[in-house]
Amino acid sequence: MHDAREVVVLRYGHRPGRDDRMTTHVGLTARALGADRVIFPDNAGQSAETVRDITDRFGGPFAVELRDDQKAIVRDFEGVVAHLTMYGERVQDVEEDVREAVGLGGSDATDGESTPRDLLVVVGGEKVPWALYERADFNVGVTNQPHSEVAGLAVFLDRLFEGAELDREWENADRRVMPEATGKTVIDAGEGPAGDDNSETGDRG
């Protein structure tokens, strides 16, 4: 979302069939809430296709990658690694540190902004290896309760960007939903009304 810094979400582990929808939702949430790119395991091709299809229709830029080397991605990432886990430090305690580490901090006028650095946000699927806990610059718990990796990612990104992601403009969108109090209005890129479109649930992975 920010030119000088890339925020990448890595979905760690994927069980085809069983995890398809969760992985798809991780990807769509990453896109909708300000990440620049998502990396799925290479056995998550169906989820990748869904997220790419949504990006084609609703805009970007947003990249989807399939990779088979998740351990290496984490190990070799040149930037800050934040691993979301219910065993981690409380998000409310470390979010400012994460923001500062990637150059999003410095709201204090005397501070100035720190240098932008890339951020890898790791979202566990299957059991993650212990090495990930050790490599991570931050192990972050969005609550220390068992809930949902999609929910954790959503709250983490909203806090990382302090809500700025909600005002993002989308490029090369074929269609756009008009926010309204009561209605379901989708317009096409040419700004003419495209009529109701009930198929856009993002919920086909």
Added chain:
Amino acid sequence: MHDAREVVVLRYGHRPGRDDRMTTHVGLTARALGADRVIFPDNAGQSAETVRDITDRFGGPFAVELRDDQKAIVRDFEGVVAHLTMYGERVQDVEEDVREAVGLGGSDATDGESTPRDLLVVVGGEKVPWALYERADFNVGVTNQPHSEVAGLAVFLDRLFEGAELDREWENADRRVMPEATGKTVIDAGEGPAGDDNSETGDRG
């Protein structure tokens, strides 16, 4: 989460098998992020069981209900109804109105707090009826992008409670996760170490 006001999450629609995990994650997210109760359709018994089991082990209070009369629940709800939908008004534009409507607003010292009212947060699963859009006091879009009902619920609750839900204390918990920078520590209710417990992913629906 607040004594004088009940926040209830209604999962609208559920397809057994296909939706089990999403519905479970809606329930666990509602619990973890400050709601008092979740209502599932009566065909979501498996998800209800999982959420109850997590509540038994990790604490409450949090209630799980199965009901077959979702339309009536929405129609007859005595309080404020917020329906999460990608077609709705932008969450950043209406969150203060929602907070004020349920008596969570009034940060302005001259305002005072408004009267606490119950809040029903409706999370769509299958296609929701048009009557729901009309009955809702607020149709709210956590972005107007297709992503995930779990992500939308998470961001909505975090903004509704302004993060206060993250400091919630849990009662009658058998076990508790200790937040830490690198580690996976679970203690039992007697405060003795219970050792590693890798099974708590909340991810069995």
